[in-house]
Amino acid sequence: MYNAGKIIIGIVIFLALITAPFWYNLGRPSAPPKLEIGTQEKQCVESKAFMQAKHMVLLDQWRDEVVRDGKRIYVNSTGKQFNMSLQNTCTKCHSSKTKFCDRCHTYLNVAPNCWDCHIAPKEQEKLAGRSDK
Amino acid sequence: MNAFASLVSALIAVAALAAISWFGVGAIGLDSVFGVIIPYIALAIFIIGVVYRIVDWARIPVPFRIPTTCGQAKSLPWIKADNLESPYNTWGVIGRMFLEVFLFRSLFRNTKAELREGPKITYASAKWLWLFGIMFHYSFLIIILRHLRFFMEPIPSFVDAITSVDGFFQIMVPTVFISDILFLGAVTLLFLRRVTLPQVRYISLPADYFALFLILGIGVSGILMRNYFKVDLLGVKNLAISLFTFHPVPPAGIHPIFYVHLFLVSVLIAYFPFSKLMHAGGVFLSPTRNLANVNRSERYVNPWNYPVKVHTYEEYEDEFRGKMKEVGIPVDKE
Structure with missing residues (x-):
């Protein structure tokens, strides 16, 4: 092999x-985030599967309908009515942003801009000051 | 193979790959095969293949110093030399290499030749290849760096920073990334360039279209799963982390579009070392780029020179002196 020194440096780099993620994760056992739902309620606005996959779409739709059309009532797939409001409907049950929203969003580096305008529910353990990630 | 057949065969190949993974997971339920086994094999082929190709190239001697230059070489002290266009030392080579690797300088110099009425040939600058190329490579780089959010836990802060800049416009939910649009746009434009320019179309082979379609397929499947199917991100990250910690957990419940994306990526990286995509490593090993233009000032010895057996005149005369004298040929030494 010619220029072995340079070639080997190149290959090492x-x-x-390429293997950086393997080294980075080495010795950091990571557990998937566990969410504290924070309610005894059995049913969210829509089914659990729908909410898991598409809550952001629903919230986006709510925002547009409330802000642009002044429509406040959401009728879900089973015909039940809800007040379209993040602060009055969602966080009534999901009362902890840090233990519910943030756990997944931080794990997945998702940065929704809900809290740019909305006020997050008060955290019981004085975590309210934490900035949104 | 003509241009159209090349295009169609590559398109069919990529569509077949996508269909294999879509139905392999969706209909047969081979989640573990497409989620764990194939990615591991592909990564192993990629790493071993790239190292093999580099070592293989490094074993080939460069018989001459053959830098391509387009600037004034270093000669007399009062003639201004151009160290970037015609490097005369290692710093010049490094500078030129840096501009080549990061800014694609030689593509920037691309020209087109056209026959005008007369007939007259005209040469003009053609920057499209450079523009689409640089759009493509940098958006691809940003996309790969953004993907580190799935590969690393906790997520490094630079990934966070890149992601928020990339999603600056906050269009739609989930946010459409600028790099995604640039990426799909660049691949499409590179494809259109290839099919609309007759000369380029004429020299295009299935391998040229295959890489393009494969990368386009990766981009489209990625955007579909993010913005349309909305795959279970939690499941995806759990799978990715399990792969990167060597504790693979058989995945379940992730939408097949994710496996299309992952399988096309696996094919891409497994195909990488054996294809033109190896220009990523090859650019560093190009003798026309990585050698200084010092042919006149430094002797370059061909590394495959064998020791030549020489027979000097002195030795010749020593051998034949007697015979030379006999026939009256003058000799140096008596």
């Missing part, structure tokens, strides 16, 4: 970059 390549290997280091």
Whole structure:
């Protein structure tokens, strides 16, 4: 092999970059986030599967209907009515942003802009000052 | 193979790959095969393949110093030398290499030749390849860095920073990333360039279209699963982290579109070392780029030179002196 020194340096850099995630995660046992739902209620606005996959779409739709059309009542797939309000409907049950919203959002680096305008529910353990991630 | 057949065969190949993973997971339930086994195999092929190709290239001697230059070489002290266009030392080579790797300088110099009426040939600058190329490579880089959010836990802060800048416009929910749009746009434009320019179309092979369609498929499936199907991100990250900690957990309940994306990526990285995509490593090993233009000032010895057996005139005369004298040929030494 010609220029072995340079070639080996190059290969080492390549290997280091490619395998970086393996080294980074080494010795950091990570558990998927556990959510504290914070309610005895059995049923959210829609089914659990729908909420897990598409809550952001629902919230986006709510925002548009309330802010642009002044429509406040949401009728879900089973015909039940809800007040379209993040602060009065969602967080009534999901009363802890840090133990519910943030756990997944931080784990997945999702940065929704809900709290740019809305006020997060008061945290019981004085975590309210934490900025949204 | 003509241009159209090349295009169609590559398109069919990529569509077949997508269909295999879609139905493999969706209909047969091979989640673990497409989620764990194939990605591991593909990554192993990628790493071993790239190292093999680099070592293989490094074993080939460069017989001559053959830098391509387009600037004044270093000669007399009062002639201004251009160290970037015609490097005369290692710093010049490094500078030129840096501009080549990060700014694609040689593509920037691309020209087109056209026959005008007369017939007259005209040459003009053609920057499209450079523009689409740089859009493509940098948006791809940003997309790969953004994906580290799935590969690393806790997520490094630079990933966070890149993601928020990339989602600056906050269009739609989930946010559409600027790099996603640039990426799909660039691949499409590179494809259109290839099919609309007759000369480029003429020299295009299935391998050229295959890489393009494969990358386009990866981009489209990625955007579909983010913005349309909304796959279970939690499941995706759990799977990714389990793979990157070597504790693979058989995935379940992730939408098949995710496996299409993952499988196309697996095919891409497994195909990488054996294809033109290896230009990523090859650019560093190009003798036309990585050698200084010092042919006149430094002797370059061909590394495959064998020791030549020489027979000097002195030795010749020593051998034949007697015979030379006999026939009257003058000799240096008596």
